Amino acid sequence: MSSEPSPECFTWSEPSKMTKIEHTVEAANARLRQDMLAPLTRFSGPYWIAASLCLVVIAFAGFAWANQLAYGIGAAGIRRPVYWGFYIINFVFWIGISHAGTLISAILRLTDAGWRKPVTRAAEAITVFALMIGGLFPIIHLGRAWLFYWLIPYPNERLLWANFRSPLLWDMTAIFTYVTGSLLYLYLPMIPDLAMMGRRFGGLRGKIYRALAIGWRGSDRQWHALEFAMKLMAAIILAVAVSVHSVVAFDFSMAVAPMWHSTIFAPYFVAGAIFSGIAALVIALASLRKFLRLEAYLKPMHFHNLSKLLLLMSIVWAYFTVSDHLTAWYGGDPLDMRVFNAREHGPFAFWFWLMVVCNFVVPFVLLGIKKLRTIPTIIFSSCTVLLGMWLERFLIVVPTLANPPLAAAAGSYSPSWVELAITAGTFAAMILLYLIFTRLVPIIAIWEYEHETIS
Amino acid sequence: MRLSAKLAHVGAAAPAVEALVAAGCERSAIEIYSNEPVELPPGSLDRPSRMSLYAVLGAIINGTAATAFMFWTQQDYPLPTGGMPLISGWATAVVSFEMAMAGAIAGTLIGLLWEAKLVWRTPEGPPQVLDGDAIIIEAPVEEAVRERAAAFLHEAGAVKIAWREERQ
Numbered sequence: 075m076s077s078e079p080s081p082e083c084f085t086w087s088e089p090s091k092m093t094k095i096e097h098t099v100e101a102a103n104a105r106l107r108q109d110m111l112a113p114l115t116r117f118s119g120p121y122w123i124a125a126s127l128c129l130v131v132i133a134f135a136g137f138a139w140a141n142q143l144a145y146g147i148g149a150a151g152i153r154r155p156v157y158w159g160f161y162i163i164n165f166v167f168w169i170g171i172s173h174a175g176t177l178i179s180a181i182l183r184l185t186d187a188g189w190r191k192p193v194t195r196a197a198e199a200i201t202v203f204a205l206m207i208g209g210l211f212p213i214i215h216l217g218r219a220w221l222f223y224w225l226i227p228y229p230n231e232r233l234l235w236a237n238f239r240s241p242l243l244w245d246m247t248a249i250f251t252y253v254t255g256s257l258l259y260l261y262l263p264m265i266p267d268l269a270m271m272g273r274r275f276g277g278l279r280g281k282i283y284r285a286l287a288i289g290w291r292g293s294d295r296q297w298h299a300l301e302f303a304m305k306l307m308a309a310i311i312l313a314v315a316v317s318v319h320s321v322v323a324f325d326f327s328m329a330v331a332p333m334w335h336s337t338i339f340a341p342y343f344v345a346g347a348i349f350s351g352i353a354a355l356v357i358a359l360a361s362l363r364k365f366l367r368l369e370a371y372l373k374p375m376h377f378h379n380l381s382k383l384l385l386l387m388s389i390v391w392a393y394f395t396v397s398d399h400l401t402a403w404y405g406g407d408p409l410d411m412r413v414f415n416a417r418e419h420g421p422f423a424f425w426f427w428l429m430v431v432c433n434f435v436v437p438f439v440l441l442g443i444k445k446l447r448t449i450p451t452i453i454f455s456s457c458t459v460l461l462g463m464w465l466e467r468f469l470i471v472v473p474t475l476a477n478p479p480l481a482a483a484a485g486s487y488s489p490s491w492v493e494l495a496i497t498a499g500t501f502a503a504m505i506l507l508y509l510i511f512t513r514l515v516p517i518i519a520i521w522e523y524e525h526e527t528i529s
Numbered sequence: 530m531r532l533s534a535k536l537a538h539v540g541a542a543a544p545a546v547e548a549l550v551a552a553g554c555e556r557s558a559i560e561i562y563s564n565e566p567v568e569l570p571p572g573s574l575d576r577p578s579r580m581s582l583y584a585v586l587g588a589i590i591n592g593t594a595a596t597a598f599m600f601w602t603q604q605d606y607p608l609p610t611g612g613m614p615l616i617s618g619w620a621t622a623v624v625s626f627e628m629a630m631a632g633a634i635a636g637t638l639i640g641l642l643w644e645a646k647l648v649w650r651t652p653e654g655p656p657q658v659l660d661g662d663a664i665i666i667e668a669p670v671e672e673a674v675r676e677r678a679a680a681f682l683h684e685a686g687a688v689k690i691a692w693r694e695e696r697q
Contacts, residue, residue, distance in 0.1 A: 227598070227599075227602065235602050235603075235606045235608075237608055238599050238602070238603060238617070238620050238621060238624055239608075239617050239620040243624070244620075244623045244624060244627070247623075247624050247627040247628065248623075248627045250627075250631070251627045251628070251630050251631040251634070254631060254634055255630070255631075255634045258634060258638060262641070265647075266564070266565075270564070288642075288647045288648050289646070289647050289648055290645075290647065291562060292562045292563055292564060293560050293561065293562050294560060294561040294562075294563070294566075294567055294569075294574055294576065295560070295576055295644065295645060295646065296645040296646070296647070297563070297565075297566040297567065298566075298576040298578070299576070299578065299580070299640075299641050299644040299645035300566075300641065300645060301566055302578050302580050302641075303580060303637055303638075303640065303641040306580055306581060306584055306637050307634070307637055310584065310630055310633050310634055310637065313630060314627070314630045314634075317626060317627065317630070321623065321627075324623075521564060521565045521566075522565075524564065524565045
């Protein structure tokens with residue numbers, strides 16, 4: 075780190091006088107800056123080991139994808155009648171995880187929840203990375219990935235235009251808007267910290283930070299504009315986040331297929347996305363707390379507040395699941411009942427009841443009983459919720475496709491090594507992106523946290 | 530002359546603004562530089578913003594453009610719809626909404642860059658705020674009221690005061 079440059083153009087004429095409280099605040103904030111900036115220059119052995127392991131898994135996933143590109147989509151396990159498998163399950167799962175950041179951060183920002191400050195940047199980063207990963211899956215699923223640009227409406231020699239009636243095109247527009255908004259939502263509150271790092275770091279790194287700070291000087295006009303922009307962005311992003319997962323739900327509910335053609339699918343998916351998003355956030359925060367030694371900033375209170383949100387969403391999820399299944403069962407439509415029975419006591423029953431245990435029983439017991447609600451149990455519940463929400467997407471996609479209206483056309487699905495490798499690769503990519511991010515910018519917004527201390 | 534005063538903490542900002550106004554400075558010419566947002570009482574240094582307007586305009590422009598694009602595309606390059614209307618209002622509305630939101634995001638970004646004078650370089654180079662909790666208040670002060678402004682500011686809680694020539 076370079077030494078701080080002194081103010082240009084003028085010199086101070088009087089000695090500084092500070093009260094005891096001001097010294098205390100100054101010391102606390104100096105400690106904060108030191109704690110936040112230390113990981114940016116500290117590359118320990120475990121960090122390199124973790125990054126290398128992730129790279130190996132990603133490389134293997136890349137090899138698996140290359141194999142699929144070379145030999146065709148048949149390399150994946152998707153077969154007639156199950157044309158959607160792990161790729162679409164992962165797509166829905168990762169888009170759901172992306173709701174961790176932007177949506178949670180926007181809700182907490184709009185409601186002015188003070189405790190959100192150490193949490194928001196970590197959450198917003200999850201959104202951007204999860205969207206980058208989730209957005210890849212439709213392209214992988216295409217098989218001929220190099221033709222993905224056919225989805226984009228542009229004048230072409232084939233005189234063909236994208237079908238605006240297709241929910242897949244809706245997906246593309248919704249995800250484009252969400253990625254753009256989330257990137258900005260992550261970047262804008264980072265500008266003051268980038269300016270501060272631009273002053274602290276020398277060389278190329280400092281130059282990059284200063285360029286990214288786009289001329290931030292910390293004037294009250296700039297602060298006012300930034301805070302106003304963040305509130306506005308929070309309101310916009312809230313609408314976009316809800317619409318994105320609704321559009322993902324439309325991919326299913328617009329098809330007249332058993333157990334898909336449901337009016338509650340959009341809110342069901344949004345609730346599920348927030349649910350899995352909170353679980354992902356808890357795991358990310360717990361990892362950051364442990365490996366970056368942020369116990370002084372990410373306090374038990376943050377985990378307890380998030381666990382209450384997780385418990386609430388677990389109950390909401392259970393309510394939607396019961397509503398969806400009860401309506402299908404009471405209707406007794408033969409096509410619906412075939413899928414229903416396959417899920418409840420057929421070939422998918424084990425996974426269905428495991429999902430119920432993971433998404434409802436475990437969080438309800440561990441987070442609902444105050445004595446049991448500790449940081450380890452909150453982390454454990456979050457892990458089960460992530461597993462349960464992945465299973466939920468699996469149980470939405472596969473049983474319906476495996477039981478088409480024509481009973482003789484029924485089939486089954488098991489993923490190939492290509493799908494498993496690519497799935498593992500995306501989890502490794504998420505971890506690697508996070509590892510890189512924590513070494514580039516402070517994981518807690520320094521200026522927001524300082525503002526909280528001073529207030 | 531341009532006055533720059535260092536205040537030890539954010540609580541001194543509001544009295545310092547009033548001190549400069551009492552010394553004859555224009556409220557709109559006063560600037561505060563800090564490492565975190567300074568909350569001032571209403572009427573002290575109000576910065577009216579048109580960012581909401583930019584966001585709404587962005588939403589209207591992009592939403593309308595996207596809707597028009599889809600309308601004419603669906604009409605001029607018709608897809609086989611099996612006898613259903615060529616233009617689907619519901620389907621178009623979903624894309625129109627997303628594009629309107631994209632326009633609102635772009636409008637907000639442009640509004641922020643413009644109002645915060647980011648990217649654009651200002652001719653008057655403000656002081657650099659160093660790390661720490663100190664804040665700096667700046668204003669152009671007439672030569673005649675220089676002493677008075679300094680005295681008022683010291684009374685309001687300024688710990689250091691500096692002067693420099695106005696840059697042209």
